[in-house]
Amino acid sequence: MIELGGRRRKRTKIIRVKPKIPKTFECPRCGKVSISISIKDGIAKISCGNCGLYTEVDVPPVFDEANAYSKFIDLYLEGKLQIKERTEEITEEENETEGESEEVHIR
Numbered sequence: 570m571i572e573l574g575g576r577r578r579k580r581t582k583i584i585r586v587k588p589k590i591p592k593t594f595e596c597p598r599c600g601k602v603s604i605s606i607s608i609k610d611g612i613a614k615i616s617c618g619n620c621g622l623y624t625e626v627d628v629p630p631v632f633d634e635a636n637a638y639s640k641f642i643d644l645y646l647e648g649k650l651q652i653k654e655r656t657e658e659i660t661e662e663e664n665e666t667e668g669e670s671e672e673v674h675i676r
């Protein structure tokens with residue numbers, strides 16, 4: 570039996586600060602490392618800050634940006650991707666900024 574109580578619980582708090590992984594990847598079209606990926610609701614939004622490539626890829630919830638990127642590359646090379654050009658005008662209808670759930674532990 571494990572003796573409970575009586576002793577002060579040791580409070581060892583280990584806070585692991587996740588190293589910020591750069592979330593930029595190489596663009597298969599222009600070759601610049603300017604692809605940024607954001608995953609939300611099972612959809613990875615992939616856009617290139619250099620040439621304006623933009624696309625969306627369905628990803629399982631376990632995917633992170635790197636996984637999404639490799640899937641994107643696969644699809645891109647197979648020619649199965651619908652590449653949308655990011656246009657100059659950005660529609661300002663995006664009012665879904667709530668619920669950004671990134672796993673960041675800052676204390």
Ligand SMILES: [Zn+2]
Binds near residue numbers: 599617618619
């Ligand atoms: Zn590009």
